Amino acid sequence: MKEMPEIIGRQSSHYTRLVRIFALELGVTCQFTPIFDLISLDRSTYAGNPALKLPILNTGGEHIYGSQNICRTLWRISGNDQQVVWPEDSTSPLLMNAHEILAHAMSAQVEVIIHDIVEERPPDNASRKRRQSLVNCLVWMDEHLGQVLDALPERDLSVFEISLYCLVSHLPFRNPLDLSTMPNLQAFEQEFEKRNSAQATPYRFDSPPNSDTDT
Numbered sequence: 001m002k003e004m005p006e007i008i009g010r011q012s013s014h015y016t017r018l019v020r021i022f023a024l025e026l027g028v029t030c031q032f033t034p035i036f037d038l039i040s041l042d043r044s045t046y047a048g049n050p051a052l053k054l055p056i057l058n059t060g061g062e063h064i065y066g067s068q069n070i071c072r073t074l075w076r077i078s079g080n081d082q083q084v085v086w087p088e089d090s091t092s093p094l095l096m097n098a099h100e101i102l103a104h105a106m107s108a109q110v111e112v113i114i115h116d117i118v119e120e121r122p123p124d125n126a127s128r129k130r131r132q133s134l135v136n137c138l139v140w141m142d143e144h145l146g147q148v149l150d151a152l153p154e155r156d157l158s159v160f161e162i163s164l165y166c167l168v169s170h171l172p173f174r175n176p177l178d179l180s181t182m183p184n185l186q187a188f189e190q191e192f193e194k195r196n197s198a199q200a201t202p203y204r205f206d207s208p209p210n211s212d213t214d215t
């Protein structure tokens with residue numbers, strides 16, 4: 001009997017939610033194994049990923065690093081004929097820029113959280129710039145979202161939309177920002193939220209048994 005794929009990550013992580021939603025949308029049943037220590041220096045904590053990053057996918061002992069590689073692997077495993085739009089399907093400047101800005105914003109969100117929230121470090125020039133670039137990306141996305149969604153090729157699923165949902169819904173959970181001036185992002189989130197895959201993957205902290213930590 002084939003082993004069930006295993007997603008190793010954190011329920012509080014937007015990259016982990018991306019792959020969990022992707023798996024659910026494709027109908028690939030995965031087991032989930034939490035990583036408790038987000039700032040561990042031991043690569044074995046991250047299933048061997050030398051970048052010390054999560055999520056990781058374990059398929060029969062083969063470990064895949066990087067959320068997009070994981071999505072591609074899940075898609076192959078699924079044998080599903082759903083039409084998936086990948087970042088490289090973008091040929092127009094608008095779509096290429098939208099993917100670039102979203103990828104940057106997701107990564108900036110991680111850096112902002114580690115610096116400002118996990119480590120509680122005081123602001124410095126680099127952290128202020130990072131936060132500003134995150135906000136700028138969100139504003140850009142809000143302004144261009146309608147055009148971007150219209151320009152995406154015909155699809156059942158897109159990495160863009162799942163990623164954007166995971167990022168926007170992560171903000172109030174981990175890094176509250178004022179989104180009141182970004183109505184398009186808010187409307188997009190509310191619409192995506194209706195999907196079963198979104199309902200099944202709420203953000204929450206994974207705590208080791210007998211612990212009350214929440215980082």
Ligand SMILES: N[C@@H](CCC(=O)N[C@@H](CS)C(=O)NCC(=O)O)C(=O)O
Pocket residue numbers: 013014015016038039052053054055065066067068107110114
């Ligand atoms: N390129 C990676 C980025 C993953 C990433 O940054 N994950 C965050 C959690 S959301 C992480 O590992 N944070 C720990 C750290 O950066 O030290 C991917 O797409 O999976």
